[in-house]
Amino acid sequence: MNHDNARPDRLYEDPDIASFYDVENEWSADRACCRSLAAGCASVLDLGCGTGDLAAEVALEPDCTVFGVDPAAAMLDIARRRQGGDRVTFVQGDGRTVRLGRRFELIVMTGHAFQVFLTPEDRIAALRTIAAHLEPGGRFIFDSRNPxxxxxxxxxxxxxxxxxxxxxxxxxxxxxxxxxxxxxxxxxxxxxxxxxxxxxxxxxxxxxxFAPRSELEQALKEVGLEVEAWYGDWERRPCTPTSPDFIPLGRLRRSS
Ligand SMILES: C[S@@+](CC[C@H](N)C(=O)[O-])C[C@H]1O[C@@H](n2cnc3c(N)ncnc32)[C@H](O)[C@@H]1O
CATH class of the missing domain: 2.20.25 (N-terminal domain of TfIIb)
Structure with missing residues (x-):
């Protein structure tokens, strides 16, 4: 079976279908959690930013530079046009390969965007992107559903x-x-x-x-990322075998 996700996904690439995204997805706990992590940060990267509601909200933070990256032009069109979208630098790019030439104090990947990476290799590539863009003291957080x-x-x-x-x-x-x-x-x-x-x-x-937690743990270690807490949902409840999500909050390993 072909596991490559290179084919465009009309859910995000077709402008008519992409226009349903914000109608179907309301502001929720993931946004609130990331907004609070962004407080006081001077720079934030939203990987797989989609229609940019979180990035635009975070950009309200005083003196905070916000970037949003997504491969889907139709999602980015909505992001750029939304209120506050002009405060964000949106870049069309692939989370596995994009290199922005700068580092961030916080990197977020919400809405289970991480699950678009279908193979262990793709997941490692995406985590390497996070590691390559984190400030030494910076933090990352993303979510992946529990299989x-x-x-x-x-x-x-x-x-x-x-x-x-x-x-x-x-x-x-x-x-x-x-x-x-x-x-x-x-x-x-x-x-x-x-x-x-x-x-x-x-x-x-x-x-x-739906990657297992053991694989995520191994992949994070392999790319030099260290997890300080595993949450089981965006209310930051502890991660258990029956939690809906795996949500690692972490930073670059100090030695790397
Ligand atoms: C479910 S949406 C989540 C969007 C946003 N993060 C949110 O919380 O609403 C998944 C997003 O992942 C994006 N995506 C798909 N392939 C990607 C890739 N290779 N790198 C980065 N993002 C990707 C899609 O275009 C889409 O905008």
Whole structure:
């Protein structure tokens, strides 16, 4: 099976589908946690920044330079146009390979963007990007869903069926479908929007990986990152075998 995520994902690359992102995803605990970690920081990098709501909010911090990186032009278009987007330097780039030529006091990767990296090699490459951009005393945080919880089991058409009011398309029926490869813990899910105005259906097919915590621990160590706390959710509850998320908060290992 091809595990390369090089194919563009219409969920983020198609401007019409990308325009649903902010409608479906409200400000939540991950934003609040990152906003508090950013307090007092002079520089923050949001990797896989998507539509840039977090980056724009963090840029309200006085004297804070904020960069947002994402490969999807349609997401970045929304980010640049949003209120406060002009305070952020948005860069189109791949989290595995981008090199900005500067370092940051805080690097965040939210919304489970880390799960777009499908192979151990891709995950190491993304973590190397974090290590390459951290100030010596700087901190990073990201989230990846716990495979043991198998959240994808809820992403069936029956359980995910919902009705949305979209500011441009009006009433929309939305649903997901999903398949899980137990050999790799890669999940393929569809996102579908039926525009009730004209009957069109906009669809995307995405793949994300559910990496085990042991692999993340090993990969972080390999790239010279040290974890000071593993949280199990963005309320910063401790990470347990049944926590929804793995959320490492850490920094560069002192010797590296
Ligand atoms: C679920 S969204 C999360 C966006 C944002 N971080 C948030 O919290 O709302 C995943 C994001 O990862 C981005 N992405 C996909 N492939 C990527 C890559 N190779 N490097 C960095 N980001 C990537 C997508 O374009 C998308 O904006």
């Amino acid at each position: 043991a919880v198998a959240e994808w089991r809820e992403w069936t058409p029956e359980q995910s069926s919902r009705r949305i009011e979209h500011p441009r398309f009006g009433a929309v029926e939305a649903w997901n479908d999903v398949s899980h490869d137990p050999a790799t813990d890669i999940v393929t899910y569809g996102t579908h929007y039926r525009l009730l105005g004209d009957g069109r259906v906009l669809s995307s097919h995405s793949r994300i990986a």
